[in-house]
Amino acid sequence: MRILDKYILKRYLGSFLFTLFILIPIAIAIDVSEKIDKFLRHTNLSVGEIIEDYYVNFIIYYANTFMPLALFISVIFFTSKLANNTEIIAINSASISFTRFLKPYFIGATIVTVYALYMNHYVVPNSNETLTKFDKKYFATHNNVKENYVKEFSMRLGKGRYIYIQNFGIRTNRGYDFSYEEYDGLKMKYRLTANEITWSKRDSTFKLSSYSKRRIFNDRDSIETGRKFDTIFDFSPRDLLYVDYLSKEMTSAELKSFIEKSKLRGVKNLNAYYVELYKRTTLPISSYIMTLLAVCLSFRKKRGGMGINMAVGIGLMFIYVFFMKVAEVLGAVAGSNTMLLIWMPNFVFGSLAFYLYLKSKK
Incomplete structure (x- = not known):
């Protein structure tokens, strides 16, 4: 030089x-x-x-x-x-x-x-x-209802897998009237419902209260009910929010992953x-x-x-x-x-x- x-x-x-x-x-x-x-x-x-x-x-x-x-x-x-x-x-x-x-x-x-x-x-x-x-x-x-509360939310988790929540509090990590459904084509093969769902950030699990499981076979149905049930889903409360400022908080690798997951979940405008x-x-x-x-x-x-x-x-x-x-x-x-x-x-x-x-x- x-x-x-x-x-x-x-x-x-x-x-x-x-x-x-x-x-x-x-x-x-x-x-x-x-x-x-x-x-x-x-x-x-x-x-x-x-x-x-x-x-x-x-x-x-x-x-x-x-x-x-x-x-x-x-x-x-x-x-x-x-x-x-x-x-x-x-x-x-x-x-x-x-x-x-x-x-x-x-x-x-x-x-x-x-x-x-x-x-x-x-x-x-x-x-x-x-x-x-x-x-x-x-x-x-940023402390407004839109960013702390989700109402009548549905999302596709993957091929033939869907969730629906009547309402969910992002700050409390608690929601009500939850359902999870699995389909084989147009035919439902499994449905899980709960009156209440709570997210545990410590171990990344969901705790369901007053739940009901229904498995649908060719010749019969299997129904199971109970008071408490812990399970894992491939989403978190943050995935329920689609607000602009969240994109600014993700690194590019996280943002790309979030966009790909959201596309699979059927989110229309990203x-x-x-x-x-x-x-x-x-x-x-x-x-x-x-x-x-x-x-x-x-x-x-x-x-x-x-x-x-x-x-x-x-x-x-x-x-x-x-x-x-x-x-x-x-x-x-x-x-x-x-x-x-x-x-x-x-x-x-x-x-x-x-x-x-x-x-x-x-």
Whole structure:
């Protein structure tokens, strides 16, 4: 690696981290001002718990959220500075092509992308889970009936196997009027009913009260009744809920497994979960697009100086973020092509970046 490559790469990563470290304290300051009264309501909540359980995970989440914005602004900032200091003119005088000039930028973009992919797929979901638990315990923003109570729920567990629950409390892990049925084609061969069903998290078993088992043979039926019966089913109370924020709490492996199980269980619209899965890859990949776009916008010295580059860059960045949010909303709609919509902002801005690259190369 040449001295020039090391110099640009150092400036690339340094400017990116500096911009990110500026944005994160601003986000923390705004969040503290909004939540300070909620923190003070809980006298048993220590400063250490707030920092460890809330703000550490808050930083992890928002660092990944702000990554494209921080990267774009930082590349425009230090590339404009190189242009204003006539350093890029010196680089061109040394017969270094524009494509070769981009090499250290893309090395830096690769480092950021690999790190962001790891964070998005494995670390951020765990942070989101901790944030949600803290939120439920102290802020109660998710503490509503829809997310704590399931009514008239049916689900397919596998081929020919179905369950039905009249109502189930997610917080209490208890439900009523439960039935489990097995079919051979259209013919029922087994049915289990219970007045009450309780989930034991400790050993992952279900405890049935006032149960009745019915086995159906060709020439007769077998019926068994009793007061208590413990059994295992291949679902848990969490599988009864289909709310968007749950997808943010699963690692990508868990999310893929959840989607496959849900498809087998006959859940019709899983697009909100696909949106979260695809977004974890598209956002880090945008590092390459944002880098190329920022360099093409700022490598020439302009009369307006760095200010005009920053204004154009921030405008494009907000258009990109807006485009992504629209794509996420449309992608979650039943029947939409989620993958196409989630990748669309990258396709559009990638095409723009490539066009500017060809233009700048000349």
